[in-house]
Amino acid sequence: MTSHIKMDERVERDRLAEMVQAVIGKPLDRPEGALKVSGAAPYAMDRLPANACHGVLVRATVSNGTLRDMDVDAVQALPGIRAIIADDRLLRNPAQGMAGEAPIQGPKDIAYFGQPIALVVAETFEQARHGAQALKLRFEADGTAIVAPDDPKADIETPEDEQDSTGDLDAAMQTARHTVDAHYTTPGHVSAAMEPHASIAEWNGDRLTLYGSYQMLRFNRAELADALGIEEKQVRILAPYVGGGFGSKLGIGPEAVAAALAAKALGVPVAVAMSRQQVFESVMRRSETDQHIRLAADEQGRLIGIGHEALVSNLPGEEFSEPVTQATPFLYQGDHRVIGHRIARVHRTCAGSVRAPGEAVGLTALEIALDELAAASGIDPVKLRLINIPQKDPSQDIPFSSHMLAEALEEGAKRFDWDRRRSEPGAVRDGEWLIGMGMASAARVNMLIESKARVTLNANGTGTVETDMTDIGTGTYTVLSQIAGEMLGLPMDSVETLLGDTAYPPASGSGGSFGAASNGTAVLLACEEIRQQLCERLDCDMQGLTLKDGHAIVGNRRIALPEILDGSRLVGEGHVEPGKAEETVRQATYGSYFAEVAVNAITGETRLRRMLGVFAAGRILNPKTARSQCLGGMTFGIGMALTEELIHDPRDGHIVNRDFAEYHLPVNADVPQIDVVLLDERDAWANPLQAKGIGELGICGAAASIVNAIYNATGIRIRDLPATLDKIIDGLQSRTD
Amino acid sequence: MNTDLMVNGQAQRLDADPRTTLLDALRNYLHLMGTKKGCDHGQCGACTVLVNGRRINSCLTLACMHDGDEIVTIEGIGGPDDLSALQQAFIAHDGFQCGYCTPGQICSATAMLDEIAAGWASHATKNVASLPGLTVEEISERMSGNLCRCSAYPNIIDAILEVAAGKEQS
Ligand code: FES
Numbered sequence: 001m002t003s004h005i006k007m008d009e010r011v012e013r014d015r016l017a018e019m020v021q022a023v024i025g026k027p028l029d030r031p032e033g034a035l036k037v038s039g040a041a042p043y044a045m046d047r048l049p050a051n052a053c054h055g056v057l058v059r060a061t062v063s064n065g066t067l068r069d070m071d072v073d074a075v076q077a078l079p080g081i082r083a084i085i086a087d088d089r090l091l092r093n094p095a096q097g098m099a100g101e102a103p104i105q106g107p108k109d110i111a112y113f114g115q116p117i118a119l120v121v122a123e124t125f126e127q128a129r130h131g132a133q134a135l136k137l138r139f140e141a142d143g144t145a146i147v148a149p150d151d152p153k154a155d156i157e158t159p160e161d162e163q164d165s166t167g168d169l170d171a172a173m174q175t176a177r178h179t180v181d182a183h184y185t186t187p188g189h190v191s192a193a194m195e196p197h198a199s200i201a202e203w204n205g206d207r208l209t210l211y212g213s214y215q216m217l218r219f220n221r222a223e224l225a226d227a228l229g230i231e232e233k234q235v236r237i238l239a240p241y242v243g244g245g246f247g248s249k250l251g252i253g254p255e256a257v258a259a260a261l262a263a264k265a266l267g268v269p270v271a272v273a274m275s276r277q278q279v280f281e282s283v284m285r286r287s288e289t290d291q292h293i294r295l296a297a298d299e300q301g302r303l304i305g306i307g308h309e310a311l312v313s314n315l316p317g318e319e320f321s322e323p324v325t326q327a328t329p330f331l332y333q334g335d336h337r338v339i340g341h342r343i344a345r346v347h348r349t350c351a352g353s354v355r356a357p358g359e360a361v362g363l364t365a366l367e368i369a370l371d372e373l374a375a376a377s378g379i380d381p382v383k384l385r386l387i388n389i390p391q392k393d394p395s396q397d398i399p400f401s402s403h404m405l406a407e408a409l410e411e412g413a414k415r416f417d418w419d420r421r422r423s424e425p426g427a428v429r430d431g432e433w434l435i436g437m438g439m440a441s442a443a444r445v446n447m448l449i450e451s452k453a454r455v456t457l458n459a460n461g462t463g464t465v466e467t468d469m470t471d472i473g474t475g476t477y478t479v480l481s482q483i484a485g486e487m488l489g490l491p492m493d494s495v496e497t498l499l500g501d502t503a504y505p506p507a508s509g510s511g512g513s514f515g516a517a518s519n520g521t522a523v524l525l526a527c528e529e530i531r532q533q534l535c536e537r538l539d540c541d542m543q544g545l546t547l548k549d550g551h552a553i554v555g556n557r558r559i560a561l562p563e564i565l566d567g568s569r570l571v572g573e574g575h576v577e578p579g580k581a582e583e584t585v586r587q588a589t590y591g592s593y594f595a596e597v598a599v600n601a602i603t604g605e606t607r608l609r610r611m612l613g614v615f616a617a618g619r620i621l622n623p624k625t626a627r628s629q630c631l632g633g634m635t636f637g638i639g640m641a642l643t644e645e646l647i648h649d650p651r652d653g654h655i656v657n658r659d660f661a662e663y664h665l666p667v668n669a670d671v672p673q674i675d676v677v678l679l680d681e682r683d684a685w686a687n688p689l690q691a692k693g694i695g696e697l698g699i700c701g702a703a704a705s706i707v708n709a710i711y712n713a714t715g716i717r718i719r720d721l722p723a724t725l726d727k728i729i730d731g732l733q734s735r736t737d
Numbered sequence: 738m739n740t741d742l743m744v745n746g747q748a749q750r751l752d753a754d755p756r757t758t759l760l761d762a763l764r765n766y767l768h769l770m771g772t773k774k775g776c777d778h779g780q781c782g783a784c785t786v787l788v789n790g791r792r793i794n795s796c797l798t799l800a801c802m803h804d805g806d807e808i809v810t811i812e813g814i815g816g817p818d819d820l821s822a823l824q825q826a827f828i829a830h831d832g833f834q835c836g837y838c839t840p841g842q843i844c845s846a847t848a849m850l851d852e853i854a855a856g857w858a859s860h861a862t863k864n865v866a867s868l869p870g871l872t873v874e875e876i877s878e879r880m881s882g883n884l885c886r887c888s889a890y891p892n893i894i895d896a897i898l899e900v901a902a903g904k905e906q907s
């Protein structure tokens with residue numbers, strides 16, 4: 001039996017609060033922890049069958065043109081080589097998130113430097129790698145390809161439905177007492193999940209099993225089937241452990257299709273792992289952005305106008321474009337508004353989702369601009385934000401579902417000793433270090449995605465949760481077990497959660513911070529269904545049933561579950577769909593960041609000394625795993641502020657820094673012992689759990705707090721991220737001149 | 738070619754292509770899948786193992802260079818039912834999320850604590866003539882060869898500090 005809900009309105013009743021097992025909201029350890037710390041959790045490549053062949057992808061070395069020929073014979077003659085696959089079904093780039101169908105296919109038409117064009121398969125990895133390197137390719141290059149968004153010849157699209165304007169911002173800028181009018185740029189970023197994309201394909205007749213590293217299995221299954229030209233039911237994908245995703249594993253990738261084609265051709269399992277360089281070149285990048293921001297405020301700092309116009313890029317024909325201005329329409333008040341969005345078509349690696357597409361870079365620029373307004377008006381940055389919080393969504397004129405930005409700002413300021421900050425830049429010095437404090441708001445839209453789950457109450461009184469949902473480090477195993485444990489009155493060690501297998505009911509998948517809430521709701525509903533069945537057996541109503549520690553308590557009776565089940569098991573299914581609640585109210589999560597930096601007065605090097613994040617995201621299902629998600633997001637923000645930057649060759653657009661020696665992720669020493677505070681909140685509009693997404697909130701604006709702290713330390717305003725020392729040192733010199 | 742390795746206390750004869758890295762030998766030939774490949778270029782630390790007691794990136798060395806060497810991988814540090822103190826502390830402090838970098842972090846931390854105990858200085862050591870302290874700065878400096886994109890860094894530090902404090906007491 002299926003219990004179903006469509007989120008058309010508030011769900012007043014807080015079911016979890018009525019339960020008594022007391023596992024929800026507790027900082028419990030991850031149930032799969034022992035497997036992970038001992039190396040026993042099987043990620044995709046860990047499932048390598050003994051008879052598997054290894055495939056290595058070959059890349060295009062032009063940015064636009066046609067593959068004319070490859071010297072297959074010479075490579076086939078090398079020891080161990082089994083096949084060279086250059087099938088028309090190979091993918092040009094991964095599918096975009098939730099596409100549910102194959103992306104552009106065919107290896108002959110080259111659209112970007114690094115595009116996978118063939119797979120060399122051999123008995124060993126060493127043989128395949130050598131074969132791939134030895135394969136001679138002949139391209140016919142189109143020398144006129146545009147590879148940079150600022151190329152005057154670039155084709156720029158201005159989609160009508162992504163422009164919005166109300167009031168008269170130009171006039172507001174004229175009359176405003178305080179204004180900011182500036183351009184901000186962010187470079188391309190990569191997800192850089194530590195597990196490179198990898199797939200092992202194995203056929204049994206016309207049925208394909210793929211061990212992959214993916215975030216959204218129900219979509220990935222459809223994409224893979226479509227790419228291969230087979231039925232969805234012929235495909236099973238397993239991804240019980242995923243070594244990080246951050247958007248990079250939303251859509252099926254070239255290695256999965258190549259492995260499937262090779263395994264079919266050879267009749268043996270084929271494993272294809274991308275090298276780190278290939279992940280950089282042929283998996284989604286976050287588009288670089290150019291953002292023109294205008295702020296107009298009155299004498300007291302109240303915003304009367306906001307303009308946010310962005311230029312991003314992607315390959316010709318790709319639908320995705322970085323939604324830079326996503327939070328701008330609702331974060332602050334202001335009657336006069338301009339939202340602009342333009343897309344440059346360039347022959348660079350495909351742009352797609354990287355953790356918090358939109359707000360990660362868009363809010364960062366907006367929050368630097370707010371700091372400029374604070375400096376220009378002499379108003380404290382925290383206060384400036386507080387006085388500009390709107391009463392309702394100012395663009396759509398609808399109420400907020402719940403809104404704790406003010407609390408997050410106040411709590412953060414208090415905990416960080418913000419009142420010790422000196423507002424004039426460069427006022428605090430510690431030896432050769434200039435010390436500064438900065439802050440920013442956090443905001444991220446909240447989403448709900450259709451999701452199903454099955455829960456079984458086994459005859460022995462234990463529970464099993466099954467869904468094709470993934471745990472990409474997000475804590476899914478933990479929180480789903482907690483929800484089922486709470487609803488069925490089971491201690492954590494009596495609940496097993498099984499994930500990452502398309503044989504289970506289709507879930508939302510992991511993406512857009514919607515995983516835990518969407519899929520957790522499906523689990524809650526499935527448990528409600530089981531509770532209903534228990535009531536029928538016990539002849540009581542739902543109100544009269546208490547479940548705790550593996551027992552049912554009805555009236556004055558306390559009965560062990562196995563006794564009630566009497567050898568049988570109960571199965572419940574849950575199904576949640578988004579509904580009108582998405583339009584009736586504005587749903588979002590909020591928070592604040594506070595950062596203290598030390599900038600070396602001689603070298604311009606920035607060291608982050610302290611950082612605090614305060615977040616409100618509805619009910620926190622598990623404060624331990626939620627905190628870790630916030631730490632991770634904020635660390636992405638540290639990278640964005642200080643070191644991360646994709647660099648493209650201006651001639652052919654290829655990614656120059658395609659490894660970890662050249663693309664600088666924050667390392668342990670770059671990250672102080674960050675503080676995270678999670679505020680207590682419920683959002684009855686979001687879902688019956690009253691929880692909202694938290695996986696991305698921690699990155700949305702985080703970098704701005706650091707860049708604003710650099711300003712406070714030095715008086716140097718960085719508008720082009722990252723704030724590397726070469727950009728700071730010039731300003732330091734001119735200050736001392 | 739043949740190479741004799743002592744892996745987690747067991748003698749293993751490897752018959753592999755001389756181009757095989759120690760990392761690929763462990764995974765593809767000896768089927769020890771706990772050691773991970775994050776970059777294959779010595780840039781991430783996911784493949785960290787102990788060779789004769791010292792931590793190294795197993796992707797940066799060929800298996801055939803290790804004839805007679807003693808290798809300890811994460812499987813040798815502790816299985817799921819037999820976790821070391823560090824492994825337990827990583828769970829308690831949530832010193833990981835996706836878990837992919839974790840075997841490398843734990844192998845690295847295991848050897849790192851020995852390095853501090855042996856008095857090896859680091860970039861963070863204020864006075865190289867004295868013994869390095871078990872401080873956040875020392876540990877985070879010494880653990881910076883192990884990338885974690887999930888960024889469990891603060892939790893990793895807490896886990897290591899807890900184990901180090903326990904060691905000092907005993
Ligand atoms: S895989 Fe060896 S250091 Fe990255």
Ligand code: FES
Binds near residue numbers: 194
């Ligand atoms: S736990 Fe995911 S990379 Fe470290």
